[in-house]
Amino acid sequence: MPERKRIGVIGFLHESNTFISTPTTFEAFQNDWLLEGEAFRDAMSGAHHETTGFFTALDENAGEFEAVPIMLARAMPYGTITADAYDRIVSRILTLLKEAGPLDGLLAAPHGATVSEEHPDADGYWLTEVRKIIGPDVPLIATLDPHGNLSHKMAAACDAMISYRSNPHLDQFQVGKQAAELLFDTLRGIVRPTMAIATPPIAINIQKQETTVEPCLPLYQLANQQLADESVLTNSIMLGFPYSDVEEMGAAFMVVTDNDPEKASAYASQLEDYLHEHRAEFQADLESVEQTVQRCSQLEGPICLLDMGDNTGGGSPADSTILLHECQRQGLTNTFVCLYDPAVVSQLADVEAGDKVAIEVGAKTDDLHGVPWTGDVQILGRYDGKFYEPQPRHGGATDCDQGPTVVVRHASGLTIMITSKRQPPFSLKQLTAFEVDPASFHILITKGVNAPIAAYKPVCSEIIRANTPGVTTADMNHLDYKSRRVPLYPFEEV
DSSP states (O other): OOOOEEEEEEEEEOOBOTTOSSOBOHHHHHTSEEEEHHHHHHHHTTOOSHHHHHHHHHHHTTTTEEEEEEEEEEOOSBSOBOHHHHHHHHHHHHHHHHHTOOOSEEEEEEOSOOOBSSOSSHHHHHHHHHHHHHOTTSOEEEEEOSSSOOOHHHHHHOSEEEEOSOSSOOOHHHHHHHHHHHHHHHHTTSOOEEEEEEOOSBOOOGGGOOTTSTTHHHHHHHHHHHTTSTTEEEEEEEOOOTTSOSTTOSOEEEEEEESOHHHHHHHHHHHHHHHHHTGGGGSOOOOOHHHHHHHHHTSOSOEEEEEGGGOGGGTOOSOOOHHHHHHHHTTOOSEEEEEEOHHHHHHTTTOOTTOEEEEEESOOSOSSSOOOEEEEEEEEEEEOOEEEOOSOOTTOOSEEEOOSEEEEEETTSOEEEEESSOOOSOOTHHHHTTTOOGGGOSEEEESOSSTTHHHHTTTOSEEEEEOOOSTTOSOGGGSOOSSSOSSOBTTSOO
């Protein structure tokens, strides 16, 4: 029986919002995912993540390939990673990679929007260091979050890169399997991946990044048409992450062919040309918060009111009260909101369900996201904050933990869930696991832009995006860029 080929698996994911003044520390990774060896493989079993897709494909081909889990590091999206945290993680990845011994192939899961204090192109740096260790002849296939900013250094380190094809991200597991199967065929000598990239100087507004509707839908349909060519192994659209102020910020395209570099380049250029021609369609349609809430008052609920300026999945503090105050001002009291405020959770630690207490909650992280809400509330329940999401949801996690949680209600009908950890609203289990019925509200203030849609669309009659201020504002003209390339549309014409 031939000896099995050894396939290394590495993941290092962080969506770094450089407009947040507080950096992401090593402790943030310790509190999320910082896993080595078999603990990495075990922890991802049953998840909907791309690394789970890696391991599943390896298990299905266990007679031919052996999985060598090396390390997985992930932290909740937040500010730039400190130099110390980044160095510790990368050094550990490289040490474990060397200790793993000779590998025949490598599967990697960078994010694409990772930024450290010393390395703005953080993914490009660590992938390059990995390439130095494995050498030029060991195939390296990587997956990417389309909310990444593709660099030439990232592409040069990899034989092929594949990004998720959906936003909300529901296909992470499938993309992980696809990457693994491409690696297998490469090692079998069936294909020889050749990748071309295009990085047009165009930024797609976060409001226009939902993949199943216009303007993204026709672009993805064009990409799908390219796949009909048998020489095209895969292609990908990078929507870009406007909250990482780096030179590469903006949209990008990747096309991987079977040893046909000219065709790969031509197809990447075709996608680039389409975006350039339709670039105006990918910019935001914005209105005031007052106008948006006024529209909600005239519609039947439940309404998922997306708080774009406090997009937790984009690194925001998850404690903005701006929409909450405006809903109350306009008399829309049958409203639900989830706010991150560990101090209030601690304050209510010994309060029993049914008791009434005065609280001052939210808008405490900085001065960009409103002012605290104050009022007398009744305690509906206290919970450990842990919940399980069985369905594929944005982010790929199944076991979630928002820390000790309290749900309170004001006499007006306002219900507030208060958490001690930031939790992106990717799952309705975040509500139903803690006895909150989303169908009972007129408005569900939801801290995201596109990611919550998969969870909330089945129970909401309307999905409306609100142009709130904050560190994830959809109005890119309100962000103080220092490092982006020039020219870059829509800031300058191209």
